[in-house]
Amino acid sequence: MTQFKTLDDVEIAGKRVLLRVDLNVPMQDGKVGDTTRIERILPTIKELVDKGGRVILLAHFGRPKGKPNPDMSLEPLAPILSDMLGQPVGFSDDCVGPVAEGIVGALEDGNVVLMENTRFHAGEEANDEDFVTRLAALGDIYVNDAFSAAHRAHASTEGLARHLPSYAGRTMQAELEALEKGLGDPERPVVAVVGGAKVSTKIDLLQNLVGRVDALVIGGGMANTFLAAQGKHVGKSLCEHDLADTAHRILAAAKESGCAIVLPVDAVVAREFKAGAASDIVAVDNVPEDAMILDAGPDTVAAVTAWLDKAKTLVWNGPLGAFEIQPFDKATMAAARHAAELTRAGKLVSVAGGGDTVAALNQAGVADDFTYVSTAGGAFLEWMEGKPLPGVEVLKA
Numbered sequence: 001m002t003q004f005k006t007l008d009d010v011e012i013a014g015k016r017v018l019l020r021v022d023l024n025v026p027m028q029d030g031k032v033g034d035t036t037r038i039e040r041i042l043p044t045i046k047e048l049v050d051k052g053g054r055v056i057l058l059a060h061f062g063r064p065k066g067k068p069n070p071d072m073s074l075e076p077l078a079p080i081l082s083d084m085l086g087q088p089v090g091f092s093d094d095c096v097g098p099v100a101e102g103i104v105g106a107l108e109d110g111n112v113v114l115m116e117n118t119r120f121h122a123g124e125e126a127n128d129e130d131f132v133t134r135l136a137a138l139g140d141i142y143v144n145d146a147f148s149a150a151h152r153a154h155a156s157t158e159g160l161a162r163h164l165p166s167y168a169g170r171t172m173q174a175e176l177e178a179l180e181k182g183l184g185d186p187e188r189p190v191v192a193v194v195g196g197a198k199v200s201t202k203i204d205l206l207q208n209l210v211g212r213v214d215a216l217v218i219g220g221g222m223a224n225t226f227l228a229a230q231g232k233h234v235g236k237s238l239c240e241h242d243l244a245d246t247a248h249r250i251l252a253a254a255k256e257s258g259c260a261i262v263l264p265v266d267a268v269v270a271r272e273f274k275a276g277a278a279s280d281i282v283a284v285d286n287v288p289e290d291a292m293i294l295d296a297g298p299d300t301v302a303a304v305t306a307w308l309d310k311a312k313t314l315v316w317n318g319p320l321g322a323f324e325i326q327p328f329d330k331a332t333m334a335a336a337r338h339a340a341e342l343t344r345a346g347k348l349v350s351v352a353g354g355g356d357t358v359a360a361l362n363q364a365g366v367a368d369d370f371t372y373v374s375t376a377g378g379a380f381l382e383w384m385e386g387k388p389l390p391g392v393e394v395l396k397a
């Protein structure tokens with residue numbers, strides 16, 4: 001099934017390994033807000049170290065637009081990585097050129113060095129051949145462990161794989177195997193839950209899913225656009241009225257391919273979008289003109305959990321309501337806990353991704369119970385949209 005080479009296919013000892021990782025983590029005052037992405041790359045780094053590789057970490061941070069920018073330096077991450085790895089991690093002020101060559105030349109087997117932000121060079125995002133050649137000169141092999149950056153055809157995510165023998169790291173491998181189970185060759189029925197704020201950011205996703213899954217739950221703010229397209233009054237809710245035609249197109253495509261659409265039948269509404277605001281549960285036909293839909297209601301949750309009970313596979317992106325603000329977290333929490341329970345019981349393969357989705361699963365305390373939680377944002381969405389990811393395609397034999 002695996003279409004790419006992994007660390008099982010290569011002799012590592014003594015090799016200079018260019019390891020692409022994703023260190024684009026939330027940072028504040030030199031501290032990392034969420035270390036999940038770092039934790040995920042540790043197994044690959046440790047394996048390379050244990051096998052006697054000389055590990056050269058390549059990563060980007062932020063969007064410095066091809067110019068050095070001290071606010072986007074990766075330097076503060078070297079000591080953090082070192083603490084988490086339990087061994088020294090060196091730092092190179094530049095990812096190519098004489099400084100980088102000197103540091104890499106002095107590496108011994110089992111050493112690890114972090115190179116400065118690859119995006120400080122315009123050649124990174126341009127995937128410029130000259131820049132790729134300079135990077136490639138630093139390594140003997142290339143390992144990509146950054147699925148979450150694989151939707152970018154950049155020098156360090158795509159170009160290098162065309163210049164050096166290339167392999168998927170353990171996290172990339174786990175991610176691809178889990179995603180294959182989710183949508184590639186899933187056990188049916190497959191239910192997709194897509195929520196979040198807006199339809200406009202997820203049109204391609206919805207269009208792809210209706211052709212591939214057995215049921216599509218549309219939740220969150222984006223459901224309002226569908227309800228409005230069906231002629232319901234959504235009051236002051238977040239709603240993209242100009243996308244009514246798009247909503248109709250998606251509903252028609254679902255009908256044609258036999259995909260059941262699950263839209264809210266009731267909602268939690270409030271007059272204010274703030275914690276503790278007074279709220280009511282109403283049928284979606286009775287949303288007051290001066291109120292906003294901020295969560296799905298209990299009957300909707302029952303419909304969603306009933307689909308989850310029938311499903312063998314779940315793919316999830318986007319919350320069912322404004323889960324960050326109580327009391328509008330209930331539907332998302334209930335669906336997350338139900339999916340987690342089914343997964344723990346071995347009845348469901350559950351794959352979830354997206355920044356807010358992962359935050360919601362953490363809030364529900366169930367992220368560890370899901371079969372796989374992707375740390376990828378854009379890459380996870382593009383994969384769910386059915387788009388080929390350049391960083392993955394190039395790894396395939």
Ligand SMILES: Nc1ncnc2c1ncn2[C@@H]1O[C@H](COP(=O)(O)OP(=O)(O)OP(=O)(O)O)[C@@H](O)[C@H]1O
Pocket residue numbers: 195196197198219220221222238293294295317318319320321322323324353354355356357358377378
């Ligand atoms: N009914 C609603 N009204 C307004 N906002 C809502 C509603 N339902 C959900 N949201 C908001 O949608 C946002 C999450 O949507 P988003 O599409 O960004 O999720 P995601 O894809 O998991 O995250 P990311 O884009 O960070 O990867 C949350 O901030 C949530 O409060």
Ligand SMILES: O=C(O)[C@H](O)COP(=O)(O)O
Pocket residue numbers: 022024062063148149152376377378379
């Ligand atoms: O955080 C991410 O989703 C990845 O690191 C990609 O970052 P980018 O959107 O700046 O390319």
